[in-house]
Amino acid sequence: MTRIACFFSTSGHSGVDRAAQHLIPALARRGYQVDLLKVRRHGPLLSAIPPGVRVIDLGSRHTYACLPAIAGYLRRERPAVLLSDKDRVNRTALFARTLARIGTSLPTRLVFSSGTTISIDLATRGRLERWVQRNSMGRLYPFADQVIVTSAGVADDMAAYTGLARDLIRVVPSPVVPDSLFTADLPRPDHPWLGDPAMPLILSAGELCRRKGFDTLLRAFARIRSQRPCRLMILGRGGERAALLALAAELGVAPDFALPGYVPEPYAFMAHADLFAFTSRWEGLGFVLIEALAVGTPAVATDCPSGPREVLQDGRYGPLVPVDDVAALAQAMLGTLDAPLPAAQLHAAARPYAIEAATDAYLDAMRLPRCPA
Structure with a gap:
């Protein structure tokens, strides 16, 4: 054999x-x-x-x-x-x-x-x-x-x-993703921030480190939060945890920001979020971006080297914004929250993976x- x-x-x-x-x-x-x-x-x-x-x-x-x-x-x-x-x-x-x-x-x-x-x-x-x-x-x-x-x-x-x-x-x-994920009916995780239509949830995930650009995400979230009710959650652990919590406090958004820690399979969190934000400064591909698309969650991504442009097919399946551009990221997230693509369309971006x-x-x-x- x-x-x-x-x-x-x-x-x-x-x-x-x-x-x-x-x-x-x-x-x-x-x-x-x-x-x-x-x-x-x-x-x-x-x-x-x-x-x-x-x-x-x-x-x-x-x-x-x-x-x-x-x-x-x-x-x-x-x-x-x-x-x-x-x-x-x-x-x-x-x-x-x-x-x-x-x-x-x-x-x-x-x-x-x-x-x-x-x-x-x-x-x-x-x-x-x-x-x-x-x-x-x-x-x-x-x-x-x-x-x-x-x-x-x-x-x-x-x-x-x-x-x-x-x-x-x-x-x-x-x-990246099991074939069954495209049709799975994932139960809502036991977290009070999920499933509240009055407070849309922006989700991200990854190691809490500089490469992931979560500081830029927090600054963009603060801009959005000044215009409409919403919350931000980042799944993961890492050395930047304390710095991110301090930045959230400095920006005045700490009550609407959460770092629950590492989640081995974040699919259910992704499926019940309103938007997934991928803000890396550099990558090789971007697994979490693909996972979010596979469960039908609209996404916004930085146009970092390399991966997101290919996954989102030059912006066809979600906006691409310059790395570390707070204003562009905030605008793209607001626009996607207001006009999300349908889940079936997002699935197409993830199927090669x-x-x-x-x-x-x-x-x-x-x-x-x-x-x-």
Whole structure:
């Protein structure tokens, strides 16, 4: 039976984790044997191990230290494909395949994945780390059989920043939402701010950090709140929590602002909100934006690099505003609250990111049949 190996080393709650938690069971449902190669104390964490999936402990908490174990696994199991994600993991996968091939014929194809706008992501890193990753992608990634990314913006940025040929990079939609979500009747969460027609709820979600632009969202919300009754809720946790609460108090909107914390599956909150605001300064795709559209909630997004412009199809499925433009964001949110698009129209924007459709795209990129013979 055809075997696919997935090698990840993640935080446990990143976009890569969520994609892997959807992709791995979907591949197994198609009839593939899937091995999740795990760095200790790192994600992704599967809520349950489905039939056809093995979780293999690589014996170390450090990615590079797992290299001998991965090489041994490749020699022993000879999977058709080794799929990896993020630069350090990708480099380790390449070195492991090279080591495993010494003195033997190894058929394993190597597929690298990356999900961030690399030039912006590295801008705040140290000079050495920037040099290593830039040269790694430009000089080592051509030895992979395929490089896949989450959006065309990420692909263009990677090619321009690293020198990797653009035609070596393939855009593959991430498996973001279950197919059942498009028709699900989600119960209203037990929160007093949901379902109050007199006080529309603006919702956002993500790590409470500078990258997500929640400070800009709060300032735009304060403008809206001065014109009409409404509330703002942001789901997530992170280091900017105290700063956001202080800013809300400074702006005079603290009574109508809430930070409930991290919600593993925010679908029900999204479904019962009146508007979803996506305000990142940079991204690789924007999972929460896709999730909101999938449950039929109107959305507004910053035109950040990269992802929202592709997801919203140049503004067809929701307004795009410049990053950090408080006035434009406030105006777009007001306009969308007054004239939201119908849910059926919003679903169309999210359907390429449904799990089964995205799994088809992954299998095509890995040069495997959508269902093995």
